[in-house]
Amino acid sequence: MSITLAELARALDADVLGDTDVCITGLASLTSAKTGDLVFVESENNLATALASEASAVIAGDFACKVQASKSLLLCTHPRLAFAKAADLVLAGSSHMAQIHESAEIHLTAQLGLSVSVAANAVVGANAKIGEGTSIGEGCVIGEGVEIGTNSKLYPRVTIYPGTRLGDNVVVHAGAVLGSDGFGYVKDPAIGEYVKFPQIGALIIEGDVEIGANSTIDRGALDSTRIGRGTKIDNLVHIGHNVQVGHRVVIAAQTGISGSAIIEDDVVIAGQVGIADHVRIESGAILGAQSGIPTNKVIRGKGVVFWGTPARPIKEYLKQLAALTRLTRGKD
Amino acid sequence: MSITLAELARALDADVLGDTDVCITGLASLTSAKTGDLVFVESENNLATALASEASAVIAGDFACKVQASKSLLLCTHPRLAFAKAADLVLAGSSHMAQIHESAEIHLTAQLGLSVSVAANAVVGANAKIGEGTSIGEGCVIGEGVEIGTNSKLYPRVTIYPGTRLGDNVVVHAGAVLGSDGFGYVKDPAIGEYVKFPQIGALIIEGDVEIGANSTIDRGALDSTRIGRGTKIDNLVHIGHNVQVGHRVVIAAQTGISGSAIIEDDVVIAGQVGIADHVRIESGAILGAQSGIPTNKVIRGKGVVFWGTPARPIKEYLKQLAALTRLTRGKD
Amino acid sequence: MSITLAELARALDADVLGDTDVCITGLASLTSAKTGDLVFVESENNLATALASEASAVIAGDFACKVQASKSLLLCTHPRLAFAKAADLVLAGSSHMAQIHESAEIHLTAQLGLSVSVAANAVVGANAKIGEGTSIGEGCVIGEGVEIGTNSKLYPRVTIYPGTRLGDNVVVHAGAVLGSDGFGYVKDPAIGEYVKFPQIGALIIEGDVEIGANSTIDRGALDSTRIGRGTKIDNLVHIGHNVQVGHRVVIAAQTGISGSAIIEDDVVIAGQVGIADHVRIESGAILGAQSGIPTNKVIRGKGVVFWGTPARPIKEYLKQLAALTRLTRGKD
Numbered sequence: 001m002s003i004t005l006a007e008l009a010r011a012l013d014a015d016v017l018g019d020t021d022v023c024i025t026g027l028a029s030l031t032s033a034k035t036g037d038l039v040f041v042e043s044e045n046n047l048a049t050a051l052a053s054e055a056s057a058v059i060a061g062d063f064a065c066k067v068q069a070s071k072s073l074l075l076c077t078h079p080r081l082a083f084a085k086a087a088d089l090v091l092a093g094s095s096h097m098a099q100i101h102e103s104a105e106i107h108l109t110a111q112l113g114l115s116v117s118v119a120a121n122a123v124v125g126a127n128a129k130i131g132e133g134t135s136i137g138e139g140c141v142i143g144e145g146v147e148i149g150t151n152s153k154l155y156p157r158v159t160i161y162p163g164t165r166l167g168d169n170v171v172v173h174a175g176a177v178l179g180s181d182g183f184g185y186v187k188d189p190a191i192g193e194y195v196k197f198p199q200i201g202a203l204i205i206e207g208d209v210e211i212g213a214n215s216t217i218d219r220g221a222l223d224s225t226r227i228g229r230g231t232k233i234d235n236l237v238h239i240g241h242n243v244q245v246g247h248r249v250v251i252a253a254q255t256g257i258s259g260s261a262i263i264e265d266d267v268v269i270a271g272q273v274g275i276a277d278h279v280r281i282e283s284g285a286i287l288g289a290q291s292g293i294p295t296n297k298v299i300r301g302k303g304v305v306f307w308g309t310p311a312r313p314i315k316e317y318l319k320q321l322a323a324l325t326r327l328t329r330g331k332d
Numbered sequence: 333m334s335i336t337l338a339e340l341a342r343a344l345d346a347d348v349l350g351d352t353d354v355c356i357t358g359l360a361s362l363t364s365a366k367t368g369d370l371v372f373v374e375s376e377n378n379l380a381t382a383l384a385s386e387a388s389a390v391i392a393g394d395f396a397c398k399v400q401a402s403k404s405l406l407l408c409t410h411p412r413l414a415f416a417k418a419a420d421l422v423l424a425g426s427s428h429m430a431q432i433h434e435s436a437e438i439h440l441t442a443q444l445g446l447s448v449s450v451a452a453n454a455v456v457g458a459n460a461k462i463g464e465g466t467s468i469g470e471g472c473v474i475g476e477g478v479e480i481g482t483n484s485k486l487y488p489r490v491t492i493y494p495g496t497r498l499g500d501n502v503v504v505h506a507g508a509v510l511g512s513d514g515f516g517y518v519k520d521p522a523i524g525e526y527v528k529f530p531q532i533g534a535l536i537i538e539g540d541v542e543i544g545a546n547s548t549i550d551r552g553a554l555d556s557t558r559i560g561r562g563t564k565i566d567n568l569v570h571i572g573h574n575v576q577v578g579h580r581v582v583i584a585a586q587t588g589i590s591g592s593a594i595i596e597d598d599v600v601i602a603g604q605v606g607i608a609d610h611v612r613i614e615s616g617a618i619l620g621a622q623s624g625i626p627t628n629k630v631i632r633g634k635g636v637v638f639w640g641t642p643a644r645p646i647k648e649y650l651k652q653l654a655a656l657t658r659l660t661r662g663k664d
Numbered sequence: 665m666s667i668t669l670a671e672l673a674r675a676l677d678a679d680v681l682g683d684t685d686v687c688i689t690g691l692a693s694l695t696s697a698k699t700g701d702l703v704f705v706e707s708e709n710n711l712a713t714a715l716a717s718e719a720s721a722v723i724a725g726d727f728a729c730k731v732q733a734s735k736s737l738l739l740c741t742h743p744r745l746a747f748a749k750a751a752d753l754v755l756a757g758s759s760h761m762a763q764i765h766e767s768a769e770i771h772l773t774a775q776l777g778l779s780v781s782v783a784a785n786a787v788v789g790a791n792a793k794i795g796e797g798t799s800i801g802e803g804c805v806i807g808e809g810v811e812i813g814t815n816s817k818l819y820p821r822v823t824i825y826p827g828t829r830l831g832d833n834v835v836v837h838a839g840a841v842l843g844s845d846g847f848g849y850v851k852d853p854a855i856g857e858y859v860k861f862p863q864i865g866a867l868i869i870e871g872d873v874e875i876g877a878n879s880t881i882d883r884g885a886l887d888s889t890r891i892g893r894g895t896k897i898d899n900l901v902h903i904g905h906n907v908q909v910g911h912r913v914v915i916a917a918q919t920g921i922s923g924s925a926i927i928e929d930d931v932v933i934a935g936q937v938g939i940a941d942h943v944r945i946e947s948g949a950i951l952g953a954q955s956g957i958p959t960n961k962v963i964r965g966k967g968v969v970f971w972g973t974p975a976r977p978i979k980e981y982l983k984q985l986a987a988l989t990r991l992t993r994g995k996d
Binding site for chain 2: 691692693695696742744745747748749751755765767783784785801802803819820821837838839872874876877878894896898899900912914916917918934935936953954972985988989991992
C-alpha cells in the first residue's frame with residue numbers, strides 16, 4: 001500500500017515541509033529505514049540522524065520547523081503519536097480478504113456478520129455471534145453462545161469459553177484463553193477434600209481492548225468478570241474471577257490479578273505485579289514491576305508510583321532500601 | 333435442568349423451611365438472582381438481602397432456623413459447601429452427549445471407552461487409552477500412549493505429551509501443556525555449549541486434580557513427575573521435572589515449582605510463589621503470595637504462613653517490615 | 665533402538681571396563697534402572713548403588729577405574745555430560761518417519777525441504793520455508809513467510825507469526841507463541857485513549873535454541889527481536905519487543921524480559937526474574953530467582969550472582985537480610 005505525504009498530512013492534521021508528493025510505503029526506525037519509509041523523531045538530538053537516513057520522510061516536532069531539510073518533514077505536536085496513527089494508514093492495505101476456510105468448523109446455528117473471516121481449523125460453536133469485519137485465526141475455538149463484536153481480530157489458537165462477550169475492535173493474541181473457570185473450592189470437612197465452587201458467571205470484554213499472547217482471563221464465579229473499554233493487556237497475564245478492570249488500564253506481562261479485585265480507570269500496572277483478592281486500585285495509580293498488593297488493600301493516589309511487597313509509595317520504599325544499605329556499612 | 337428443593341435437601345442432608353416443591357433451575361449471587369435460582373448466605377448479616385432477592389430459595393446456616401421467611405430456606409451447617417454441592421446437581425443436565433466429531437483424528441490403535449467425546453480437530457495418538465465418560469475438547473493433542481482415566485474433561489487445545497497418565501475425574505483447562513520436556517542441560521566444557529540432559533520420564537496426574545488454563549507441567553527427566561489426588565492448580569502455573577506434589581495441594585496462579593521439589597499433602601500455595609529446586613514444603617504449610625523458597629530449603633509448620641523471599645514465618649516478616657519503617661522515620 | 669557399549673565408548677571417547685558387547689536400549693536413574701538401561705554416577709558415593717541396580721552398564725568418572733565391578737563401566741571425565749550425549753545415540757531410533765498428514769493445511773506457495781514432517785491439523789502459510797528434516801507438530805500455525813531451518817522440531821500447537829525466522833536445530837515446545845506483537849501504545853492526549861504503536865519488526869531465533877511450553881516471544885516494534893545461538897528458554901517465559909539475547913543464555917521458567925533489554929552471552933537467569941526495559945545484563949552475570957532489574961540498569965560481573973529487587977550482589981543482599989533480622993531481635 002502506498003500513500004502520499006499530502007494525504008498523510010491531511011489525515012494527521014500536520015504541516016509538510018518539502019515535497020508533498022513523496023510516496024510512503026512503510027515505517028521504520030532510524031537505523032533500518034529504506035526508501036519509501038517514514039520515520040519519526042521526538043527531539044532535535046535525533047533529527048540529523050533521521051535526515052541522514054534513507055527514509056523518504058520524517059515526522060518531527062515543531063523544533064524542526066526552521067530546518068533546511070534534505071527530505072520532506074511532517075511537523076506535528078506529538079511525533080510518536082502521529083507516527084502510530086500514520087502506521088494505521090500506511091499498513092491498512094495489507095489486511096486479508098474476508099474468507100471462510102473450508103476446514104473451519106462452523107456450527108449451523110452460529111451467526112456470522114458480513115466480511116467475517118474464519119481461518120483454517122477454527123471452530124465456531126452453536127449460537128455464537130461474530131460481528132461484521134471480525135477475523136478468527138487458525139485453530140481458534142469459539143464456544144457456544146459466545147458473542148464477538150465488529151472489526152475484532154483473533155490471532156491463531158485463541159480459546160473462548162461459553163459465556164464470554166467481546167466488544168468491537170478487540171484484538172486477542174495467539175494462545176489466549178478467555179472465560180476459563182475461576183479458581184474456587186470449598187473444603188468439605190467431612191472428607192477433607194475440595195469441592196468445586198460453581199464457576200458459571202460471564203466474562204465481558206469491552207471494545208478497543210487488546211489481550212496478549214497466552215494470557216488467561218477467568219469468567220466470574222456467579223457474576224461477571226469485566227475488562228473495560230480501551231484497556232491493554234500484555235502477554236501471560238492472569239486475571240481471576242469477578243475482577244473488574246476499568247477503562248484504559250495498562251497491564252504489563254506476567255501480572256496476576258486475583259479474584260474480585262477492582263482496578264479503576266487509567267491505572268498503570270507494570271510487569272509481574274501480584275494483586276491479591278478483593279484489592280481496590282483506585283483511578284490513576286501506578287504499580288511498579290513485581291510489586292504485590294495484599295488482600296483487601298486499597299491503593300490510592302493518582303499518578304503515585306507504588307513499589308515493593310507489600311506495595312508502598314516508591315519514595316518510602318527507596319528510603320527503606322537506603323536505610324537497609326546504611327545498616328550494613330562497615331559490617332564486613 | 334430442574335430439581336425440587338425436596339430433592340436437593342435429600343441429596344445435601346439439609347432441612348427445608350417452607351415450600352419443598354419449589355423448582356431450582358440455576359444458581360446465582362445475591363445481586364443477580366432471578367426466579368428459579370438458588371442462593372446462599374453464610375452469616376445472618378446477609379439473610380435479609382437474600383430474602384429480598386428474586387431467588388426462589390436460600391441455603392443458610394442454623395442462624396436462620398427461626399426466621400419467618402418469605403421464601404424457602406435450606407438449612408445446613410456449611411452453606412457455602414452445600415451450595416457448591418447443589419451446583420453439581422442443578423447443572424448436571426447441561427453436559428453434552430458423547431460424540432466423536434468427524435474432524436477428530438483418532439489413531440486406529442487408540443482405545444476409547446464408552447461414552448467418550450472427542451471434539452472437532454482433536455488428535456488422539458497411537459495406543460492412547462481414554463476412559464469411559466471422558467471428553468476431549470476441540471483441538472486437543474493427546475500423544476502416543478497417553479492414558480486418561482474415566483469421567484475426565486479436557487477443555488480445548490490441551491496438549492499431552494507421550495509418557496503422561498491422567499487419573500479419573502481430572503479437569504484440564506484450555507491451553508495447558510502436560511508432560512513437556514524438563515529444563516535440564518549439561519555444559520560441554522570442550523565446546524562451551526549446552527547439551528540436553530535426557531527428559532524421558534513420565535508425568536502422572538492422579539484423580540480429582542484440576543489444572544488451570546495455559547499451565548505447564550513437565551515430565552520427569554529419568555523418573556516421574558507426580559501430582560497427587562485432589563490437588564487443584566490455577567492458571568499459568570509451572571511445575572518442573574521430577575516434582576512430587578501431594579494430595580489436596582492448592583497452587584494459585586503463576587506459581588512456579590522447580591525441578592525435584594517436594595510439596596507434601598495439604599500445602600496451600602498462593603499466587604506467584606517461586607519454589608526452587610530440591611525444596612521440601614512439609615504437610616500443611618501455607619506460602620504467601622510472591623514468596624520465594626531458595627534451593628534445598630525445608631519449610632515446615634502445619635498451618636504456619638510463610639512470606640517473603642527468602643520465605644520466613646509471616647510474623648517475623650511483618651516485624652522486619654515494621655523495623656524497616658521505623659528506621660526511616662524522621663529521616664526526610 | 666539398541667547400541668553396544670563398544671559403539672557408545674567409541675562415540676563418547678570413553679574407556680570400557682568389562683564386557684563391551686552389552687546392549688544398551690534405554691537410560692534410567694539409579695532407582696528405576698532395568699536390564700538394558702544405562703545409568704551414570706558422578707561421585708564414588710553412588711557407585712555401589714549403581715552397581716547394585718539392575719542397569720546393564722554404568723557411566724562413571726575416573727574414580728571408578730580400580731573397581732572390581734559386577735557390571736560394565738564406561739569411564740569418562742564428565743559422566744553427566746557423557747550420559748547426556750549417550751542419550752542422543754540410544755534414543756535416536758525412536759523418532760518418526762517424515763510424513764505430511766492429510767489433514768495438514770499447507771499453502772501452495774510454501775516450500776518444504778526433504779524429509780519434512782507436518783502433523784495433523786497443522787497450518788503452513790503462504791511462502792513459508794521449512795528446512796530439511798524439520799518436523800511441525802499437530803495443530804501448529806506457521807504464518808505467512810515464516811522461515812524455519814533444518815532439523816528443527818516444533819511440538820504441537822506452536823504459533824509462529826509472520827515475520828519470524830528460526831535457525832537450524834531449534835526446538836519449540838507446545839503452546840509457545842513466537843513473533844506476537846509487542847506491547848507498545850501512545851496515549852492520545854486529545855481523546856485520552858491509547859493508540860497502538862506499530863509492531864511490525866522481525867523475530868530472529870538462531871540455531872540450537874530451545875523454547876519451553878507456552879512461552880511467548882514478541883517481534884520487534886520496528887527492528888528485530890533476536891535470540892542468540894545455543895540459548896535455552898524454559899516454560900512460560902516472556903520476552904518483549906526488540907530484546908537482544910546473546911549466545912548460550914539460560915532463562916528459567918516464568919522470567920520476563922521487557923522491551924529493548926540486552927542480555928549478553930552466557931548470562932544465567934533463574935526463574936521468575938523480572939528485567940525491565942532497556943536493561944543491559946553483561947556477559948556471564950547470574951540473576952537469582954525472583955530478582956528484579958529496574959529500567960535502564962546495567963548489571964555487570966562475570967560469575968557474580970545478583971539477587972533481590974532491585975537486584976544487588978548476593979553477598980550484599982544477604983548482609984541486608986541479616987541486618988534486618990538483628991533489628992528485630994528482642995523486639996517482641
